[in-house]
Amino acid sequence: MKSERSILRLAGTILDNISYQFIPLLSPKIIDSHLRNSDELSNDLTTRNEQFEVHYKTILDYKAALFQGKKRGRQFLMGMQDAIVEEGREYSDDLALEIAERYSLDLEMFQEDRRSPLAQKAFKADQHLAAEMKVESPSTAVIYNISVSDYGLLLDDVTDQTLYNICEDQGLLNQPLINQGKPNLRVL
Numbered sequence: 379m380k381s382e383r384s385i386l387r388l389a390g391t392i393l394d395n396i397s398y399q400f401i402p403l404l405s406p407k408i409i410d411s412h413l414r415n416s417d418e419l420s421n422d423l424t425t426r427n428e429q430f431e432v433h434y435k436t437i438l439d440y441k442a443a444l445f446q447g448k449k450r451g452r453q454f455l456m457g458m459q460d461a462i463v464e465e466g467r468e469y470s471d472d473l474a475l476e477i478a479e480r481y482s483l484d485l486e487m488f489q490e491d492r493r494s495p496l497a498q499k500a501f502k503a504d505q506h507l508a509a510e511m512k513v514e515s516p517s518t519a520v521i522y523n524i525s526v527s528d529y530g531l532l533l534d535d536v537t538d539q540t541l542y543n544i545c546e547d548q549g550l551l552n553q554p555l556i557n558q559g560k561p562n563l564r565v566l
Contacts, residue, residue, distance in 0.1 A: 400455060401504045402437045403516050409433070411515075432469045434501075435492075436462075439474045441500045442491035446483050453481040 409429050436458060444451030457477040461467045478488045491497055511520050512532065520530040521544060533540065 400452065401508055401513075402433075402440060402455075403508055403513065404430070404433050404437060404501075404505065405514075407514060408516060436469055436474075437501055437504075438497045439478075439488075439492050441497040442488050442494070443478065443481070443483055444500075445491050445496070446487065450481055450483055454478060454483065457481060 406426075409426055412429055412433075413426065439458070440451060440455045443454035454477055457480060458469075458474070461473055461477060462469060467473055474492070475485065475488075478485055511530070513520065515534060517534070517536055519533045519536045519541075521533060521541075531544065533544070
């Protein structure tokens with residue numbers, strides 16, 4: 379969540395032309411990390427499966443929100459994270475619907491999409507993309523300056539200062555960022 383906020387601040391204040399995509403990860407390593415950092419009293423198979431299911435449903439809800447537009451999808455994701463992390467609320471279908479309604483999603487379409495084969499396919503594609511990029515932790519960013527190279531920079535420590543330094547080092551802060559109408563910097 380902190381990494382996402384850093385990227386959004388960068389996109390909103392420093393760069394005119396940036397493309398970014400949030401890809402939620404789900405793996406046994408992420409469930410392990412969650413259980414270590416939570417108040418869960420048990421780390422048995424049932425608890426692990428329950429946590430996996432909660433994370434999976436949350437990601438499918440995010441995908442369903444994205445089907446209604448990137449901005450709404452990001453708003454939904456940030457709203458869900460705020461509710462769970464900042465407010466300490468438990469994930470539930472009711473919470474997902476509350477947040478979907480808060481960000482003016484079409485609730486009927488959201489309900490239809492959230493467990494659809496299309497949402498499941500989008501989830502699998504994201505996990506495959508993350509694996510290809512060797513992303514293993516949820517606060518990782520892959521940054522591309524497409525006007526310079528097809529190679530990306532894998533960043534485990536995503537902070538405002540780190541992102542600013544990278545953009546400054548690439549000369550992206552002192553020159554126009556337009557490359558034939560396409561974003562020069564891409565963050566995944």
